[in-house]
Amino acid sequence: MLIINNLHASVDGKQILKGINLEVNSGEIHAIMGPNGSGKSTFSYVLAGNEDYEIDKGEMFLEDVDLSELDSVSRAHLGIFLSFQYPVEIPGITVTNFIKTMINSNRKAKGLKDMQAGKMLKKIRDKANLLGIDSRFLSRSLNEGFSGGEKKRNEIFQMAMLEPKLAVLDETDSGLDIDALKIVANGVNKLKSDKNAVIVITHYQRLLEYIIPDFVHVMLDGQIVKSGDKKLAYKIESEGYDWIKKEL
Amino acid sequence: MAFEEDLDLSSEIHNIRSESFNHFEKIGFPNRKNESWKYTSLEEILKRDYSIFPKKESIIELKQVKKYFLYDLDTYKIVFIDGIYSPFLSDTTHDGLDVCLLSAALNKVKYKKIIKKYFNKTANKEDSLTSLNTSFTKEGAYIYIPKSVVTEKPIQIIHFASGNEGNLLLQPRNLIIIENNANAQIIERHQSLVSHQVFTNSVTEVFINSNANLEYYKIQNDLSDASLIDNTYISQEENSNSRVHTFSFGGKLTRNNLNFFQKGKNTESTMKGITIIGEKQHVDHHTLVRHAYPNCQSHQDYKGIYSDRSIGVFNGKILVDAIAQKTNAFQQNNNILLDNNATINTKPQLEIFADDVKCSHGCTIGQLDKEALFYLKSRGITEKDSKALLTYAFANNVLESVRIQAVKKRIKSLIAKKLGVNLVHDL
Structure with a gap:
């Protein structure tokens, strides 16, 4: 589904990604772990098409479509979803309004008409229930004054509404208490199918107990330096990254 | 007679x-x-x-x-x-x-x-x-x-x-x-x-x-x-x-x-405004509040969105007489310029003669927040729609204090129309 070859990217002239190679197939869950500043968030931004980041070298394909030619809007239409580490607060737009605009924009790109109001409402209600979201939450301004946990839950709520092919969850576990973490992980697991894929970016192994990865990759200084299965995550949790650095 | x-x-x-x-x-x-x-x-x-x-x-x-x-x-x-x-x-x-x-x-x-x-x-x-x-x-x-x-x-x-x-x-x-x-x-x-x-x-x-x-x-x-x-x-x-x-x-x-x-004392004055203009339109807000008694309040919140060659002016004058202690005067003017040729002239003018007062003022002139724009675009909302939506959100905030629902609804629809946002469900 996703193929990344020798990806180099920089921001403000500073090189961050220094040759990423990654292949993700339908039905798989990949975890990317790494210390602060290793380039994990940059990777997620580059994948989602943030224009602040320059691609210097390499290529990215989603189902044979060259992503480098597409802006963030088209990538979203193609089925890429990024759950932000720091979702932006937008006072003046309610969650419901945002969700509706988002859904209908994606439908329009596919040549479909706006979703019927009743259908939309039902879908919103179903997905909100799945993630334990209170209906009062839906009429609040987008992310404004939300707790860290509410913001993250709102991200997964959007993901549930959009049903993307490839979801990139950037530090979705940070700011979540254990109950919220379970709800969010449960939501992600329910959305998972053999037709889509998930990349989980995280510092900690904690989330990976609930969203169980097929592959774990370690990112250091802009490169994926080691890959393995979920046992790798346990080892990192107990021993840190130094042993990997020594191997290099 | x-x-x-x-x-x-x-x-x-x-x-x-x-x-x-x-x-x-x-x-x-x-x-x-x-x-x-x-x-x-x-x-x-x-x-x-x-x-x-x-x-x-x-x-x-x-x-x-x-x-x-x-x-x-x-x-x-x-x-x-x-x-x-x-x-x-x-x-x-x-x-x-x-x-x-x-x-x-x-x-x-x-x-x-x-x-x-x-x-x-x-x-x-x-x-x-x-x-x-x-x-x-x-x-x-x-x-x-x-x-x-x-x-x-x-x-x-x-x-x-x-x-x-x-x-x-x-x-x-x-x-x-x-x-x-x-x-x-x-x-x-x-x-x-x-x-x-x-x-x-x-x-x-x-x-x-x-x-x-x-x-x-x-x-x-x-x-x-x-x-x-x-x-x-x-x-x-x-x-x-x-x-x-x-x-x-x-x-x-x-x-x-x-x-x-x-x-008289304990009076409260609120003035709010939303200006959305384009082409060669010109809107000038000159406000004046004279606080002449103790324990009074004034609250100003003006938002402006200017495109094309439009020109905006905001001049907010607040006078606080020596006797008007415990005055609480707040003034805010935020503007977004959508085009390089649009202009806003904004000026707070405070003349305060009392010593125990709370007066704050602020003005901003900016473009749309880049991060917010990326957030919306990454959800598949087109650049044009994202910009319109953010601009709408920026203006929309002022409407919270409108108490007549029919007015609120009408203004929302005028704003949406003016900005080319399709938000029928919100109106």
């Missing part, structure tokens, strides 16, 4: 008119040398000759203009066409309160005392355009809410320009009095029906007595050849509360001179 009193009264008004005219003749129209007109020039508008009185009465069918009313709301209406009262489109009352015409109030004996007490008492007699309006005072809205009357229905004041008159100068004069413990909700609109040169120089005097409450909504969404100078003077007695919202979306040139004079 009644006739004599009429005469007597008329002569009093006559004196005020001629004094004002003399003053206007002496000082003339304001020009850019005048500090408060530095960024707004009337030159182009004044190049034309205008007819002051319409030659003939125009009839308008309700269906032609229905969309300019808040018709899904039960309201009193005072409607003028080319400056002439339209009984057909209006819905006035004398039942427990007066919602009628200034011409009637000026000429009838029973209003004599009130007119004498209030007419031209809070308007700035030094001001050129106010003087010009006073010299030609003839018609406008007269609203009198007696003591402790809680008005259930909002009052709409609407001025239509039919287009049947060439270059038209309109000078409506409104007088609004809210007695102790009473309240009123007013919606004012100036609207030309076909594009033609209309220049409106309006003066509104408002007196809010103690414990009384006013909500005033000004909807400025006129066609592109209409210009408006709105001079509003609000005098507030103790414990009174007034809120004025100004929505400026249309017109060629709009100047709002909004003045609050606090005349």
